[in-house]
Amino acid sequence: xxxxITSAANPLVxxxxxxxxxxxxxxxxxxxxxxxxxxWRAVEAGWDVDTLVVAPELLAGTAAERMVAEREAAGTRxxxxxxxxFERLVDREGPAGLAAVVRTRTRALEDLVAxxxxxxxxxxxxxxxxxxxxxxxxxxxxGGAGVVLIGDTVDPFGxxxxxxxxxxxxAVDVAHAPDADTFFAxxxxxxxxVLAASGGAADDHxxxxxxxxxALLFGSEREGLPSGVLERADGRxxxxxxxxxxxxxxxxxxxxxxxxxxxxxxxxxxGGAAPHA
Numbered sequence: 180x181x182x183x184i185t186s187a188a189n190p191l192v193x194x195x196x197x198x199x200x201x202x203x204x205x206x207x208x209x210x211x212x213x214x215x216x217x218x219w220r221a222v223e224a225g226w227d228v229d230t231l232v233v234a235p236e237l238l239a240g241t242a243a244e245r246m247v248a249e250r251e252a253a254g255t256r257x258x259x260x261x262x263x264x265f266e267r268l269v270d271r272e273g274p275a276g277l278a279a280v281v282r283t284r285t286r287a288l289e290d291l292v293a294x295x296x297x298x299x300x301x302x303x304x305x306x307x308x309x310x311x312x313x314x315x316x317x318x319x320x321x322g323g324a325g326v327v328l329i330g331d332t333v334d335p336f337g338x339x340x341x342x343x344x345x346x347x348x349x350a351v352d353v354a355h356a357p358d359a360d361t362f363f364a365x366x367x368x369x370x371x372x373v374l375a376a377s378g379g380a381a382d383d384h385x386x387x388x389x390x391x392x393x394a395l396l397f398g399s400e401r402e403g404l405p406s407g408v409l410e411r412a413d414g415r416x417x418x419x420x421x422x423x424x425x426x427x428x429x430x431x432x433x434x435x436x437x438x439x440x441x442x443x444x445x446x447x448x449x450g451g452a453a454p455h456a
Contacts, residue, residue: 183235185261192260195232195268195280201334204283210336213269213278215243220346222250227282230256234265237276247277270338283336288327288354288361293369297324297392298440300433301362301373303408304330304399311335312343313430319347321437326353327394329362359408366394375404375412376432378425384416384436389443395436397429 184191197203198211209229212218222228231247238244251257260268262276269278291299300318305311311333318326326335333340335353344351356362366373374387375396396412398404403426409415418427418435427435 181257181259183259183261185264187264187267191230191232191258192264192268195278198280199338201337204334204336208283209280210283210341211278211338212281212341213274213338214342214346215241215275215277217341217344217346217349218277218279219243219246220349221279221281222246224349226284226349228255229280229282230258232258232260232265232268232278232280234260234262234274234276236262237265237274241276243275243277270342286325286352286354288356288365291325291327291352291354291365291369293371293392294324295391296444297371298322298389298437298444299324299327299371299392299394300437301327301329301356301394301396302332302429303359303396303404304402305332305397305429307400307429308333308337308339309343310400310428310430312340312345312348314433315340315344315351315353316347317430317434317437319344319350321434321441323351323437324392326351327362327365328353328355330356330358359405359411363411372414373412374414374416374436375409376418376436377404377409377415378417380415380417382414382416384418384439387414387416387439387443389440391440391444393440395433395440397433400429 195211204210212221231250233247247257266274300323315326341348372393373396374393418432
């Protein structure tokens with residue numbers, strides 16, 4: 180049995196802590212995943228797992244312990260930590276005893292496949308990592324084709340975003356467009372219609388046709404979409420609100436429109452008539 184790591188001065192422990200910083204993630208091309216389900220999804224999806232970080236006392240007798248043994252036998256590095264050190268290292272209440280250092284995998288914008296049924300989610304300058312992780316998780320659940328991050332956005336491989344995605348980061352293609360011009364050029368070149376969410380739009384989101392391939396475009400949490408970006412979209416849609424709230428969380432807004440798009444697409448596939456924009 181490999182000796183337990185119990186010192187916070189251990190190089191592996193220092194490395195895991197350093198990967199909370201974006202500059203270190205960029206330099207190493209790696210990030211940290213915490214929790215049995217997210218780590219297992221990374222393994223099953225074939226991502227390059229650099230190191231499995233285990234607290235044997237917490238993982239004893241579980242299916243995850245057997246998975247770790249199989250990965251170790253296949254050549255994956257396994258670092259075993261004492262329970263107290265592991266609990267201090269991870270950002271989870273009641274940690275299950277499993278984390279991993281995973282190699283970053285990026286997708287180029289031009290590699291996103293705009294198939295006949297593709298529905299993408301595009302986020303312009305999103306700043307909240309929890310919102311980003313929630314959107315990625317929702318895109319996965321709704322069968323979305325991928326996420327496009329536009330401009331200066333939060334890092335999808337940051338710890339809060341990774342945690343909020345609940346492992347969906349490993350199932351959803353995430354690409355970056357440096358600016359709106361690049362995004363719209365990609366959309367035009369691939370026949371992707373862009374429907375932008377705006378509280379000031381005249382059309383309600385449930386009245387759109389949602390004819391794929393399309394991209395649902397959302398703005399930053401604080402400012403929304405700039406007027407110049409809204410004007411370039413093929414359509415502008417609003418989510419009606421009847422209470423006192425002035426806006427919706429971008430993760431909630433994306434979920435509402437993604438499932439509305441899915442409802443329309445399923446209805447069309449089953450022979451129903453799709454509404455017209």
